[in-house]
Amino acid sequence: MTPADLSRTVLCAVRRAVGEGVLAGPVPDSVQVGRPGPGGSGDYATSVALRLAGPARRSPRDVAEILRAEILRCSPDLVTHVEVTGPGFLNFTLAPGSRSALVRAVLDAGIRYGYGDALAGTAVVLAPAGEIRAAVHTETVVRLLRTQGADARTGEDATERLSVRPVPAALAGDLFARLGPDAARWGLLRPAAQDRAATGDSLLVQHESNPLFTVRYAHARTRALVRNGAALGIPASGSHTDEPAARPLLDSIGDHPGVLAAAARHRAPDRVARHLERTAEAFLHFQETCRPLPVGDEKPSAAHRSRLALAEAAGTVLAGGLALLGIDAPAHL
Template identity: 45%
Template sequence: MTPAELSRTVLRSVRGAVEARELVLAEGALPERVEVAPPPHDGCGDYATNVALRLAKDVGAPPREVAGVVAKRLARVPGIAAVDVAGPGFLNITLGGDAPAALVREVLAAGTAYGRRGRLPENASPGADLTSPPVDLRPAPGPRAAAVADALRAIMEAAGEGARPGGEAVRPVPVKDTAGGYVTAEELLARLGRDEMRWVLLYPAAHDHVRVPERPVQREGNPRFLVQYAYARTCAVLRNAHDLGVLPAGVDEAAAEQAVVARTGAGAATGPVDGGAAVPYTSLHAALAAYPAVLEAAARLRAPDRLARHLEVTADAVLRFLASCPPLPAGEQKPMAVHRARLAVAQAAGTVLANGLTLLGVSAPEHL
């Protein structure tokens, strides 16, 4: 269950409670959408929502009482394992046991099309410039406006938005170096290289100034490097799994073999695909599930920085997942179902990182 699906599920539960007169709400007071997000602390379920706090005043009841009514309905929904009322009236929602595996299967089945609503150009590869069919955006002078317009064409096409006759102007924001002088695209490219240049121009929000580094920094403190490094780590894990003859779980054997071959260029590993071991819902699952909504918001708000920042969050979650849930057996340990399940999560994470980097026009290197 994705965050968008869960949001609609919560809203349906609220509507059901109103229709059953379990909650008395004036006409027009029902919200059109409900915010759900991963909780700020571990041990508080997979998602949290403050819908009861928002409704309490209109209902005329304490937030915890409203939360209790909604919680009872939510707990009966297939795919939701538990709903707890916390604090002043927050709802902490734990998804059912198959939710993590179902999400991974969805990502792996969609592949490069995951999160997209538009048509994927043929023979697209990580780092490709996806701008066909073009969205008519008119970049203002300057390297940042040009980069934003280029990225938005790809993002809006992926989100299913067509051409816009007459075009939309991209806000011109001058780019200055640390000395305060204006910098051209040619100077940025020579100093930073294409990947770092595009990331530096796309990562800040529209109202923020660009901070141009003296040179690319190849460490995890650099968000661009962090994202590319996390993607390369998923590729390395899958290469090592291939050498051990371990296939990811969650997809059929043929698809898994094709994925290994595509990434390694070598012959496919053999062995049964076993999805019997469950991997708990983690912050990485939450980031993967949120990717389609982030992509839609980036297109709707004309904000490629939203996609860049979500990739940073996803990359951080990838590295924490690989450290806490090793996808490969250690030492003399034999490959088990749980390793295959974790490998599938790593493969899904690599898919999302590559998809996002591609839309930003930044390469997704398999080796760093």
């Protein structure tokens, strides 16, 4: 179960509660699901009960308890536990099998994993930009908006102009020639829009101290593992792995749709870049802790198939995110 699936499950529960007269008020168009905050529990959480409490004329905790029962009815095989915490947050613990479904969802969708319809029906016209950073930022935001179903473009009839801290003129002229397109784009997009862009030669360093190198290296490693697994006759399988070391990587992959949606809503490509860094770090730790390929005389097993599938899913997320930033994801590095 992906966060998008869980969001639809919660929305189903709201519709049922309203339809059966248990809960009063309008049904929202969408429900946001994210990581539990301080004091939370489980895999994911939502604050939808706080939104619905006013129209329902009930306390948020009352609304949360109503939705808790409906959610368990809507997906008893995918959500094993729903807990109400704080003023009315709903916290979800997913069934183990839902994680293998997540890997399968990524592999089925390819680099379009995380695309959705949260902004379907929304038209956005961004003002063209002449300054180098604003231009790169604007074209990237257009791509992000389109991943969420928005009709987005640039044009003179702009409805919105992005505010971006410009690159000093003395550094802007030869930036792409000096750094190359990939490093230059990372340096312009990785910092938040109002922070200073990165323009130094550190963007070219082939070392883990350079986040761009780490992300691209992690992607190349996923591709190498899949190639080597195929050569050994080990197919990638989306079966679930219960290994604790896989959990951070699964969590990061599961977060990808929400990151894309938030980056589009907030016009913030830097959120995608930071998420790619987290995913790359989680994958590199995973591959060191849980070897995806047999070592020595070790026989290929179901665990290796599952690990390879997870590696392939991680590579898919990294490739998709880099593509949205306009950065190449090489299979060899």
